[in-house]
Amino acid sequence: MVPTNYYVILSAILFGLGVFAFIFKRNIITIFMSIELMLNAVNLAFVAFSQALGKLDGQVFVLFVIVVAAAEAAVGLGIIILIARNRQTLNVERVDLLKL
């Protein structure tokens, strides 16, 4: 059986990549995907601990996270389409109406 720490390390790597992309990418869709990546990294950790501890709590959480992620994807993509229509760009640097 694969040891639990492998899963956790993989989860950390995926999460780190997600954070990295979240901060440094300019394309709004890429940022959106990096958020999904972080969510799934956490899901992986949940599932791994669930199996290691023999409890189902983690898996239940994962189902919740998937549902929330789906809702978030629906709202988020709607916002992205609106931005693309209004500003003809997907570059977050140029979505700066709030700037002083």
Add this chain to the structure above:
Amino acid sequence: MLEYLWIVPLLPLLGSAVNGLFGAKWPNKIVNSVAIGSTGLSFLFALEAVREFVDSGQVLFHKEFFTWIAAGNFRAGFDLQMDQLTVVMVLVVTGVGWLIHIYATGYMAHEVGYCRFFSYLNLFMFFMLILVLAANYVLLFVGWEGVGLSSYLLIGFYFLKKSASDAGKKAFIVNRIGDFGFMLGMFLLFRAFQTLDFQAIFTSSTLQGWPVELSGHLGTLTFACLLIFMGACGKSAQLPLYVWLPDAMEGPTPVSALIHAATMVTAGVYVVARSHILFAHAPTAMLVVAIVGCATAFFAATIGLVQTDIKKVLAYSTVSQLGYMFLACGVGAFSAGIFHLMTHAFFKALLFLAAGSVIHAMGGEQDVNRMGGLSKKIRWTYLTMLTATLAIAGFPPFAGFFSKDSILLSAFQSEYRGRNVGYALYGLGLATALLTAFYMFRLIFLTFHGKQRYDEHHVHVHESPNSMLAPLMILAVLSVVGGWFAAPVFLPGGTDYFAKFLQPVFGGLEAAGTEGEVHSLELWLAVIAFAIALGGAMFAHWLYLERPEKADGLVKSLKPAYTTLLNKYYVDEMYAAVVVKPLLWISTNVLWKAADVAGIDGAVNGIADGTTAIGDGVRHTQSGNTRSYAVWVVVGAVVVIAVIFFWPFGGKTVLGVVR
């Protein structure tokens, strides 16, 4: 009526309220009838109560109407009392007050604020009656402060005039200094006796004997008496707190007559006489009272010598005569002091009212150098004022002669560690009598005799209306006969009926016996006093009527002394330099600029400015750049995780998370 004693002070209060609230739209006649009616009724009620009291033959009438303050074992009630001392005071206050009200209806007839004036005047009557009827120090203090308030309001009656409103403030503030002492004195008395009721305090001493630590030269009682005397100094314009009274002449003349001559300023004398049992047990305080009174009498008389404002002369004369009253109290002759208080109320009120009549006749002129030769034109004013002058100068058989004589006699006989102090007080008192006769006759001669020194085309001298002359005449009669209570003293075996009447109050404290040797001494002293008064009057006659050019020569040869007196010994300037200026400096630089502007305003503005500055710095984090927000989210998450896992200070929970 005695059971309903509260009606006496209440009537003027009602008059004040009615005139103050509704009088503005009423014609003068209705305001008159309310003001005169309320004080007149009050006078009648007082007369009836006094008659009942005297008829019943009791020593003291005391009635508790309701409890005003109750705290622990302390009780201060609305308790009124009447004894012989109160009888004298109440009759003087309501009687003279009523006459002055009548006079004022004539004097103030053309003034703006007519109903306001009478509202204030009635309010004064209310507080003054509370003061003299009160049966405990707390209620007395209510009246004490109330008359101070009315005095302030009436001095500043012409409040648009800067000098008048300044004078009002000066009177109020100087009186605060005295009142501060008075309150401390009350606190001391309460600590010593656990009560402030007159009877409880005064009888506790006579019945149980004084605890040793209370009496003696520097005991509690001495300090309590000195502090109370400090209050009396403020109210009765004694050294060093007399400075407000001459300035108080800015008020209308009836006010000067009622408040600043006849009644309010004598409140200090009344308080000392009321507390005579305490003072009798504090010989040091008595000596201080005598010395301050005597010094004030002489000091004020010297200033009065050179003043040219007719009311200022009378003001300094009032200060001087009040000094006489304190001298009497200080040497233990309380009934003589109260006697002089009463006669002084008559003749000094008359002097002020007559002076008001002169001012009225001259169309507002107050400088005696621009008068002269008025005796024929305003004959009744002249005659009444002359009567009062003879009375104050101490000519027999006018009232002032008897009262002043009994004060000088008491001073002469007083003993404080030998007789020398008494002789010194007597000498100074006699010198003051000389000065008094001189400055009063100087005033008469400059005003009514000699050459006319005003322009007849501008001033139409006219006698005052009857409403003003009638009180003058009544007071003139009183100024003559007011002293006759004591006249039999000069007959062999005669009695001073005034002192006898007050005997139940002042009791055995007064020196008894007017027989034999004392009797001849009394006659001799009276002759000396009369000669002195005559000398002063003759000198004034010589200097101002026979040889007027000598007066200027005298001024030139005594230039430094003359200017010093003309500037009132520079006392006001000295107070300004020593007290007022430093206080102003501290107020401006420390309290205003340092504490208020820099401290309080600085703190408030500093907080506002600081908040703005922080906001100004922090707003740069709100860049509007989505990616920087992302960075902040990550940084925040990292910090939270770091805190949860690496919190260095022990403890089980951080941010509510169990580690």
